[in-house]
Amino acid sequence: MGRFTAAIAFLAVLLLFGAPAGSEAAGTAPRVAILCVPSCSGTTFEALLDELRxxxxVENATIVLERKEAGSRLDQLSVFAADLVRSKPDLIVAFTPQAVRAVKEATSDIPIVMLFVADPVGVGLASSLAHPGGNLTGVATLVPGAFMGKMLEVLRELLPHAKRVAAFLNPSSETLRLLFPREAPAAAAKLGFELDIINVKETNEIPGAVAAAKAGGAEALWIVGDPIFHSPPHRVPDLAAQARLPSIYLVRNLVQAGGLISYGPDFPGEARRGAHYVDRILKGAKPADLPxxxxxxxxxxxxxKTAKSLGIEIPPSLLARADEVFE
Structure with missing residues (x-):
């Protein structure tokens, strides 16, 4: 009987103190859900994870991450957001305006850290930049009122004699629907550009859009910025090269993949800044109080290399300002 009692006591000790390493963290660590468009991978996403570390x-030690990838299924974002909310995480990180909107409409209680939304106040996601209110905060992608003009200024410097530019827009992006007509036409007219607006709702429409731009006499493509144009990063640059159309992008990955030029935010840097919002909220800060x-x-x-293949000489002024040059 004494041996039996001792064995029971030993088993009790194992149950109390002998759990595998990390199992306690998995049970008590905060849970963060992440809604990614298009995928939870790549340089930008890794920057978020690295800054969190x-x-x-540390994933599966001090924090549990639940990833949800939308891919190109933007019409399913509300379903993905609802699934994440039902899992009751401590916080949700959402990438891109469409994903942020879906999550914001799915919950008014769970804190949300947004990334890559151009004008969160303009689209009604936040009351103001200084005082967001509600359950959402994060990092805005653009400064409304000037950025689109800056992109066109870069394009004008690159192509001093170009007249017609085809601008590719995804009409599902409410941010671009608001910002583009407010900023782009006036900036284009000031710089002597005629704009052809081509709406692209699905990735399978991109080849036809490039062909339409070429047939319409476009001398350049302006890829204003949306996830459907960014994955895989070589898709649009390859099509533009085949059509011999110089193109300007928002994301430098597309230039690395063969695009001509990009001018846009430091997306990995913004993801790192987003990690600090996650940190502060998990430590007790309220989203409404974080500007x-x-x-x-x-x-x-x-x-x-792309410039040479198109017969374009990059002005020394642009080369001097470039943060990154691919050869």
Whole structure:
């Protein structure tokens, strides 16, 4: 009987103290759900994870991450958002305006950190940048009122004699629906550009859009910025090269993949800043009390190989300002 009692006691000790390493963290660590468009991968997403680690949040040890990838199924974002909310995470990170809108409409209680939304106040996601209110905060992608004009200024410097530019827009992006007509036409007219607006709702429409731009006499493509144009990163640059159309992008990855030039936010840097919002909220801060940040700098990237293939000489002034040059 004494041996039996001792064995029971030993088993009790194992149950109390002998759990595998990390199992306690898995049970008590905060849970963060992430809604990604198009995927939870790549340089930007890794920047978010790396900065979280720098802040002490190690996946499956001090934090549990639940990833949900939308791919190109933007029409399913409300379903994905509802699934994440039902899982009752401590916080949700959402990438891109469509995903942020879906999550915001799915919950008014769970804190939300948004990334890559151009004008959160203009589209009604926040009361103001300084005082967001509600359950959402994060990092805005653009500074409304000037950025689109800056992109066109870069394009004008690159192509001093070009007249007609085809602008590719995804009409499902409410931010672009608001910002583009407010800013782009006046900036284009000032710089002597005629704009052809081509709406692209699905990735399978991109080849036809490039062909339509070429047939319409476009001398350049302006890929204003949306996830459907960014994945895979070589899709639009390859089509533009085949059509021999110089193109300007928002995302430097597309220039690395063969696009001509990009001018846009430091997306990995913004993701790292987003990690600090996650850290502060998990430590007790309220989203309503955390001001939304705006970009302090925009990055210029140029692909010299693509320029050579198109017979374009990059002005020294642009090369001098470039943050990254691909050869």
């Amino acid at each position: 720098n802040l002490g949040w 939304i940040e705006q970009p302090a700098k925009y990055l210029l990237a140029i692909n010299l």
